[in-house]
Amino acid sequence: xxxxxxxxxxxxxxxxxxxxxxxxxxxxxxxxxxxxxxxxxxxxxxxxxxxxxxxxxxxxxxxxxxxxxxxxxxxxxxxxxxxxxxxxxxxxxxxxxxxxxxxxxxxxxxxxxxxxxxxxxxxxxxxxxxxxxxxxxxxxxxxxxxxxxxxxxxxxxxxxxxxxxxxxxxxxxxxxxxxxxxxxxxxxxxxxxxxxxxxxxxxxxxxxxxxxxxxxxxxxxxxxxxxxxxxxxxxxxxxxxxxxxxxxxxxxxxxxxxxxxxx
Numbered sequence: 141x142x143x144x145x146x147x148x149x150x151x152x153x154x155x156x157x158x159x160x161x162x163x164x165x166x167x168x169x170x171x172x173x174x175x176x177x178x179x180x181x182x183x184x185x186x187x188x189x190x191x192x193x194x195x196x197x198x199x200x201x202x203x204x205x206x207x208x209x210x211x212x213x214x215x216x217x218x219x220x221x222x223x224x225x226x227x228x229x230x231x232x233x234x235x236x237x238x239x240x241x242x243x244x245x246x247x248x249x250x251x252x253x254x255x256x257x258x259x260x261x262x263x264x265x266x267x268x269x270x271x272x273x274x275x276x277x278x279x280x281x282x283x284x285x286x287x288x289x290x291x292x293x294x295x296x297x298x299x300x301x302x303x304x305x306x307x308x309x310x311x312x313x314x315x316x317x318x319x320x321x322x323x324x325x326x327x328x329x330x331x332x333x334x335x336x337x338x339x340x341x342x343x344x345x346x347x348x349x350x351x352x353x354x355x356x357x358x359x360x361x362x363x364x365x366x367x368x369x370x371x372x373x374x375x376x377x378x379x380x381x382x383x384x385x386x387x388x389x390x391x392x393x394x395x396x397x398x399x400x401x402x403x
Contacts, residue, residue, distance in 0.1 A: 141279065144203040144226075146172045146192070146215055151231055152206035153181060154259035155287060160185055162261060162286035170198060172219065192219035201279060205230045205240075209399050216243045223248065227276050233303045234399025237268070237296060250276060253299055253307050254287065263288035266302040268295070300400075304392035312388050317342065 143159075145152045148171045156169060166186040171178075172195050182189050190198060192215075203226050207215045212235050216223070223244035230240055230251045240249045254265040265284045269277060269292075277292075284290045293299060320341065324334045348358040363369040 141201045141283070142168050142170070142199060143283070144170045144172050144190075144195070144198070144200040145206055146203055146219065146221075147206035147211075148173050148175065148178055148181070149206060149208075150256055151254065151258075152204065154256040154263075155204065155206075155231075155254060156185060156187065158258035158261055158263065158287035159283075160187075161259075164286060170200070172203070172221070192221070195219050195221045200226045202227050202229050202276075202283070205232055207232065209234055209403050212240075212403065213243055216240070227280075229280065233307065234300075234396045235403055236400055239400075239403065248276070250280065251296065251299060252284065253303050254284070255307055255310065257310070258287035261286070261288055264306050265290050266293050266299060266306070267291070268293045268299055300393045300396040301389070303396050304389045308388075308392050312385060 145156060148156075152171070156171075159169065160166060167188070170188045170190050171182065172190050172192050174192055176189075179189075203221065205212070205215065205228055209232055212230075212232055216228075223246035227248040227250060228240060228244055228246065230237075230249065231254060233253065237249045237251055240251075241247060250267065250269045252265055252267045254263045257263045258265070263284075265288060267277070267281065267284065267290055281290050281292075291302075293302065317338065321334065321338055324337050324341075325331065328334050328337065345358075348361065349355060352358040352361055359373070363373065
């Protein structure tokens with residue numbers, strides 16, 4: 141299988157590294173771009189770079205569209221890719237399948253929403269495809285699973301909410317973790333040690349959830365009746381911390397829909 145990446149920003153690089161770490165052959169990956177500034181990345185990972193003007197000289201099973209929404213039209217129509225002979229897999233938030241079909245003059249469109257955790261093989265990737273694309277999923281879903289896990293959505297509109305909750309979600313949690321970062325730095329006075337301790341702290345949360353099979357059982361494992369944890373959680377609930385996250389979800393979902401209308 142040969143795959144191309146149209147664009148080589150953060151998400152494309154994360155996906156490429158995730159694929160390579162899973163055993164995917166470097167020779168099977170090509171970055172299609174006019175940008176020559178990332179030579180170190182191409183060389184380090186032994187992957188090919190092909191100028192978009194020469195893109196029709198190679199054959200791909202899938203081409204992942206990894207550009208900003210504002211650059212989608214130019215990326216699709218400005219390249220010399222024959223979209224009828226490949227499947228366009230869009231990683232772009234907010235740009236509908238219908239719009240992509242018009243721009244590429246092709247029905248071979250699949251939309252996905254991975255996260256940059258693909259780099260570690262831990263992306264939860266949403267996928268939406270029309271009935272006509274069911275055959276392509278036999279190849280694509282196993283490919284995506286090399287970077288983590290895949291959730292197939294029943295409606296394209298669900299991508300707006302998924303993008304808001306999962307696609308952007310780690311950044312929200314990291315923003316909240318800044319409070320812990322500050323406290324750990326206060327205790328240790330060593331930035332390097334603080335980063336390692338924070339990483340261990342976060343990693344332990346994931347282990348709790350996995351071992352105890354859920355969040356509520358994990359909380360009960362940590363909390364003792366009317367102890368310090370109980371008091372802290374009571375304060376969080378009183379201040380309606382859940383509403384803070386719901387507000388972030390709604391804002392991001394709204395922006396995803398605005399992007400769809402803008403482009």
